[in-house]
Amino acid sequence: MFNIVLKGGDVLGADGQIRQTDIAISGSIITQIGTIPEPQANRVIDCRNKLIVPGFVNTHTHAAMTLFRSYADDMMLMDWLQTKIWPAEANLTSEDVYWGTLLAIAEMIKSGTTCFADMYFFMPDVAKAVAESGIRAVLSRGMAGVTPSANQALAESESFYNEWHNAGDGRITVMLGPHAPYTCPPDYLKKVTALAGKLGAEIHIHLSETAGEVADCTKQYNKSPIALMQELGVLDHGTLAAHCVHVSPEDIAIMKEKGVRVAHNPGSNMKLASGVAPIPQMLQAGICVGLGTDGAASNNNLDMVEELRLVATLHKVHGLDPLAVPAKAAVDMATVQGAKALGLGQVTGQLETGYKADITIFDMQQPHWHPRHDRISLLAYAASAHDVHTVIVDGKILLDNRQFTTIDQEQLFAEADRRGMQLVKKSHTK
Numbered sequence: 220m221f222n223i224v225l226k227g228g229d230v231l232g233a234d235g236q237i238r239q240t241d242i243a244i245s246g247s248i249i250t251q252i253g254t255i256p257e258p259q260a261n262r263v264i265d266c267r268n269k270l271i272v273p274g275f276v277n278t279h280t281h282a283a284m285t286l287f288r289s290y291a292d293d294m295m296l297m298d299w300l301q302t303k304i305w306p307a308e309a310n311l312t313s314e315d316v317y318w319g320t321l322l323a324i325a326e327m328i329k330s331g332t333t334c335f336a337d338m339y340f341f342m343p344d345v346a347k348a349v350a351e352s353g354i355r356a357v358l359s360r361g362m363a364g365v366t367p368s369a370n371q372a373l374a375e376s377e378s379f380y381n382e383w384h385n386a387g388d389g390r391i392t393v394m395l396g397p398h399a400p401y402t403c404p405p406d407y408l409k410k411v412t413a414l415a416g417k418l419g420a421e422i423h424i425h426l427s428e429t430a431g432e433v434a435d436c437t438k439q440y441n442k443s444p445i446a447l448m449q450e451l452g453v454l455d456h457g458t459l460a461a462h463c464v465h466v467s468p469e470d471i472a473i474m475k476e477k478g479v480r481v482a483h484n485p486g487s488n489m490k491l492a493s494g495v496a497p498i499p500q501m502l503q504a505g506i507c508v509g510l511g512t513d514g515a516a517s518n519n520n521l522d523m524v525e526e527l528r529l530v531a532t533l534h535k536v537h538g539l540d541p542l543a544v545p546a547k548a549a550v551d552m553a554t555v556q557g558a559k560a561l562g563l564g565q566v567t568g569q570l571e572t573g574y575k576a577d578i579t580i581f582d583m584q585q586p587h588w589h590p591r592h593d594r595i596s597l598l599a600y601a602a603s604a605h606d607v608h609t610v611i612v613d614g615k616i617l618l619d620n621r622q623f624t625t626i627d628q629e630q631l632f633a634e635a636d637r638r639g640m641q642l643v644k645k646s647h648t649k
């Protein structure tokens with residue numbers, strides 16, 4: 220007796236091939252892929268005309284920034300952070316972060332994401348939203364060495380790791396989150412690396428996002444941010460580096476040597492006019508690249524279906540090369556490579572027996588899914604988040620025929636609207 224059987228869908232297997240077959244789920248695990256003639260299960264889902272893929276892995280976001288969506292647009296990164304975002308974030312409460320995160324989780328589930336990496340504040344409240352909603356997440360308490368709360372952030376990171384790493388039925392893992400080289404001076408980063416060594420924790424950090432960051436770092440330390448991180452030991456504990464837009468061939472060689480995994484955020488990089496990361500060169504060098512949305516204040520949504528299309532098209536036009544990031548490579552970045560980037564390569568990101576049942580099911584009975592010459596191509600270039608029909612995480616259905624099973628949508632929208640408006644009003648009256 221299985222818990223769930225997905226019957227007769229077009230399944231994207233771990234070998235990259237799509238076959239019409241069945242998937243059986245027992246508890247949290249995929250236990251069988253192949254024809255199951257008369258399935259005995261608590262729930263059998265008819266998946267004819269459905270595409271079944273590994274749930275998307277969003278490798279970099281700041282979930283609760285949904286509350287600042289459309290508050291500050293059309294600005295460059297440092298101006299955006301310094302004049303709008305950081306002042307507004309100073310007013311955040313733990314309840315705001317809980318509701319903002321839950322809004323993000325709802326948006327991610329509805330667009331097919333089953334796992335995300337977050338860096339923010341009030342992380343126990345983020346973890347609570349993750350635990351209650353049923354999604355999978357890799358959480359980091361953001362730390363900035365230049366702020367008065369620098370030492371408190373280190374202490375909170377340690378207690379957060381001790382309380383939440385592997386919690387929520389194993390759906391939550393924890394990393395350390397030094398924000399960036401320009402907010403975390405070398406002495407502070409040394410404390411972070413010492414803590415990473417003590418806990419056995421990996422590190423999630425923003426690196427080389429803008430040309431200005433690289434120029435300032437080079438002026439101050441005579442080294443690129445990547446080379447500086449190498450010197451400080453930041454790359455010795457397992458590193459998830461967000462952005463890496465302005466990296467040189469020498470930086471790429473260091474990243475390869477140190478096994479740095481990259482969270483590529485094409486939508487955010489385009490909107491903040493940060494630049495185009497050399498992703499084809501990184502892939503060529505054998506670096507693990509996952510896909511992320513960044514926060515909803517810089518993207519301005521958390522839709523990995525859109526990000527999939529952006530990554531597959533941006534690098535073509537930038538390099539004048541239609542093969543720069545083919546559809547299959549883009550889908551891999553959104554799934555299997557994303558899971559590897561988060562240190563979850565043995566857990567999620569693939570439809571294979573023994574892996575967690577983290578699954579997204581697309582409804583292909585829509586005009587833009589016909590004719591079906593190539594389903595991977597349709598997913599990368601034609602699909603929409605509206606096609607997401609059912610989402611399963613850890614063997615539990617979180618979105619059932621487009622309806623949430625763990626989230627009260629009406630209450631969520633009311634809380635998020637009220638809190639978002641209040642936060643922006645507070646920022647304007649200061």
Ligand SMILES: CSC[C@H]1O[C@@H](n2cnc3c(O)ncnc32)[C@H](O)[C@@H]1O
Pocket residue numbers: 281296300304305308338339340360361362363398399425428487513514517
């Ligand atoms: C210290 S918690 C995380 C911190 O990061 C800020 N943030 C959001 N988007 C970006 C980005 O693209 N680059 C750098 N920092 C970013 C967020 O507002 C929080 O303050």
Ligand SMILES: [Zn+2]
Pocket residue numbers: 279280281425461513514
């Ligand atoms: Zn970010």
